[in-house]
Amino acid sequence: MMGNRANSEKKENKIDRTDRIENIENTGNPENLGNQENMAKNGIKNGIKNGTKNLSKNLILIPFKLKNPKTRLSGILNLEERKNLAILMLSDVLESIKGCDYVEEVVIAVPDEETATVCKAIDFRNSGVEVLVDERNLNDLVNHNIAKVVAGKKSLAVIMADLPLLNPSLVSEFLNSKGDVVLSPGRKGGTNMLLVRNQAFRVSYHYGSFTKHIEIAKSKNLSIGIFDSFFSSVDVDDESDVLELLIHGKGKRSWEYLKSLGFSINCEEKDPRIEIQK
8 A cells, every 4th residue: 555655646746736736715814073974965966956937936945953853763763863864854855956946045044053064064066055054943933034035026935854755846846836825734734845925924833833824824815725745744753754754765865874774664564664673
């Protein structure tokens, strides 16, 4: 069944996915920095392609933090391994953006200089990627950029750094979706990708942000698009997400890293499970 799910996703990338874009009618109302730098350098080496076909200009904002990341994976990965996995998932996200249209600029927002140093070790030359230190919390960071970027006649796309199953076709379709606000939900009710074209919108992440963002958009009389994709719904936070990465992520740098640590899929029982041989 898992294989059919992945095959179906691949087919969706080749056809018009209007059936998966739902327009809602608004009714109103690091411990070893050297090792992490090396991981980053091996992450991505090609430039971000600027989109020429899009009618609007898109700035992509990727929030990223490296201090004690992915704590819910501490039962299967130590701190150093979790940091390395976070870096490589960011690399996978950047790789998915590199090949897509409709992108004018990419900004990785980090909370401290240590994280910035690791991110800058990724080869961004001639890529249009900027690493920006910003200590604001996630909501304040995104709301500040909505006011700044969207007021400047650009669209702001916020893409989380832990979405390793993204690909260029999927990101391009997301950026070309209709709506003042386009939401791509996570499997557990979060907002994994967000596209904002109206500066009246404000975010409220965490605690079921997907439904909250729909209500916020409705309250401001904004049109809403829902971009529903399995690959964009998998944000890697816990062991069930790691299992999905192992099943569907072959070829991704984060997948290769997990395999190098001895991770595999055990299918001897009815439900597949993670097996680790270190």
